[in-house]
Amino acid sequence: DAGVIQSPRHEVTEMGQEVTLRCKPISGHNSLFWYRQTMMRGLELLIYFNNNVPIDDSGMPEDRFSAKMPNASFSTLKIQPSEPRDSAVYFCASGQGRDLNTEAFFGQGTRLTVV
Amino acid sequence: AQSVTQPDIHITVSEGASLELRCNYSYGATPYLFWYVQSPGQGLQLLLKYFSGDTLVQGIKGFEAEFKRSQSSFNLRKPSVHWSDAAEYFCAVGPYSSASKIIFGSGTRLSIRP
Numbered sequence: 001d002a003g004v005i006q007s008p009r010h011e012v013t014e015m016g017q018e019v020t021l022r023c024k025p026i027s028g029h030n031s032l033f034w035y036r037q038t039m040m041r042g043l044e045l046l047i048y049f050n051n052n053v054p055i056d057d058s059g060m061p062e063d064r065f066s067a068k069m070p071n072a073s074f075s076t077l078k079i080q081p082s083e084p085r086d087s088a089v090y091f092c093a094s095g096q097g098r099d100l101n102t103e104a105f106f107g108q109g110t111r112l113t114v115v
Numbered sequence: 116a117q118s119v120t121q122p123d124i125h126i127t128v129s130e131g132a133s134l135e136l137r138c139n140y141s142y143g144a145t146p147y148l149f150w151y152v153q154s155p156g157q158g159l160q161l162l163l164k165y166f167s168g169d170t171l172v173q174g175i176k177g178f179e180a181e182f183k184r185s186q187s188s189f190n191l192r193k194p195s196v197h198w199s200d201a202a203e204y205f206c207a208v209g210p211y212s213s214a215s216k217i218i219f220g221s222g223t224r225l226s227i228r229p
Contacts, residue, residue, distance in 0.1 A: 043205065043219040091158055106158030
């Protein structure tokens with residue numbers, strides 16, 4: 001298996017633009033997580049899906065952030081409009097089982113820079 | 116409040132020396148505990164996890180961790196480090212049941228001295 005695949009690996013965009021991050025989870029996994037990593041705040045869980053349904057989005061920082069999982073093999077995290085403080089590495093992870101205590105397999109991340 | 120503290124931001128050890136990375140947690144219920152490793156430019160990889168049972172947990176790459184409830188600690192150890200162990204290490208805690216957030220510590224960066 002290729003593991004969790006994220007695209008793009010790097011994204012540089014101007015403030016105010018829409019940014020879409022993409023994730024392909026490991027086949028057969030039914031849980032998907034989006035995390036954000038910054039120096040200041042460390043690793044934060046933004047949202048988590050189980051069987052394509054959002055279960056906990058309390059970590060989504062504000063309405064500018066939205067996430068979708070239209071099917072079991074694809075998810076997006078969208079920021080509209082983007083701001084410089086959104087600059088971070090965004091990780092997608094997938095796992096089996098329902099709760100967060102299943103092992104999570106991480107993608108390599110998308111490094112987002114908003115200028 | 117739930118929290119995870121990794122008191123050491125950066126540790127340097129000599130290759131072949133033993134290693135212990137500290138992790139303390141604050142949690143109101145029986146926790147799940149994890150250690151993850153992150154190599155530069157990579158995602159996080161699970162080293163080991165503790166749910167219940169034997170408080171000494173064996174993981175991959177020769178790592179182990181010991182859960183000490185009385186000290187609220189879950190320290191990571193390795194008897195002899197290799198240069199390839201240089202990475203960032205994250206301790207994390209989560210609830211025993213039901214979906215909720217896993218809380219990650221701030222990480223400890225490990226450097227290996229040749």
